[in-house]
Amino acid sequence: DLFSVNEQVSTIIQDYSSLVPDLVMEHALRIEEKEIVIGDPLGEGGQGEVCSAVYKGEDVVVKVMKDANDSHVGLLRECWMMSFLNHINVISMVGICMNPLSIVLEYCNGGDLLEYLKKQPKIDMFVSLKILTDVASGMNYAHSQNPPIIHQDLKSPNVLLMRSKDGLLTAKVADLGLATVFSKGTRHEARENPRWLAPEAIRGDDITTKSDVYAFGIIMWEVLTQKFPYQESESQFKFGYEFSDAIVSGLRPHIPRDTKCPGAFLSLMRRCWSGDQGFLNFFFCLFFFFFF
DSSP states (O other), X not given: OHHHHHHHHHHHHHHHHHHOHHHHTTTSOBOOGGGEEEXXXXXEOSSEEEEEEEETTEEEEEEEEOSXXXXXXXXXXXXXXXXXXXXXXXXXXEEEEETTEEEEEEOOTTOBHHHHHHHSSXXXXXXXXXXXXXXXXXXXXXXXXXXXXXXXXXXXXXXXXEEOTTOOEEEEEOOOTTOEEOOTTOBOSOOXXXXXXXXXXXXXXXXXXXXXXXXXXXXXXXXXXXXXXXXXXXXXXXXXXXXXXXXXXXXXXXXXXXXXXXXXXXXXXXXXXXXXXXXXXXXXXXXXXXXX
C-alpha cells in the first residue's frame, strides 16, 4: 500500500544520505573554497553557523557545518532535499563546498519574517496575503512531492523575504535541515521550541503534512497581529514542559478583541491549528487566499 511504499522510500533515503554521500550530492554544484568570500556571521543553529558571503560577485548565504557527524548527516539531507526542489517560494541551493563543509544558498535581502513583523508598522492586508500566499505555495509544492516532504520546522524565522527593486516582497520557505519525506511512523526530530509545533509533534507521536499546516496557522496569527506567539501567556508557566503541555491541551495564541480582520480569515487560521483539520491542506489555503 501507499504507506509501505513511503516507508521503503524513507528508509532508502536515510541509508542513501548516510552511507553514500557522494551520490547524495552528485546533482549539487561543487564550489571551491577559493571561490567564496565569507563575510559576517548572521546567526547560529544546531547544525552550524550561517554567514553572509559573496560567490562570483553575487551575495549568497553560507551554512557552515559543525564538526559533529550529526551535522554532516543534516547537511546531506538538506542538500538532497534541495537538489530536486525548484520553486520560487522555496529557498534555492547554489551549491556545496567541501572545505569547510558548507551549503551555499541564495541570499534574501529582506531578512526573515519574524524580524520583518517586529520592525514594520502595521502592514496592510495586501502585503499580509502576499506573504501567506507565498508560504502556502512553497509548502504546497513540498507536500505535492511523491512522497510528500514534511518541513518539520516551519516557523516565521524560517520564512525569508526577498525584496525586488520595485519593493515587492516574495516569501521563501527556508531551512530544510529537519525536512523529511512522509511515511507511516514519521516522528518529529526536534522538540525544543513548542511555539510552532503541532501537539502530535510535542507528544512525540507520528506527524503528517497536517503538522506543517498547524505551524502555518501560527504564522497566520503572527502576520495578523505582528506579535510573538504566546508572549502574553508564556509567563504564567514556571517550567517549559508546563507550557508544552498547555499547547497539547489546547492553548493557542490569543486573538486581541480589537483585531480588524474578516471572519473567514480567522476561521481558516483556527482551522489550521485545530486538532480536526479534516481535508484542510495548503492547496485549500492557496484557493482561499486567491479568492479572499
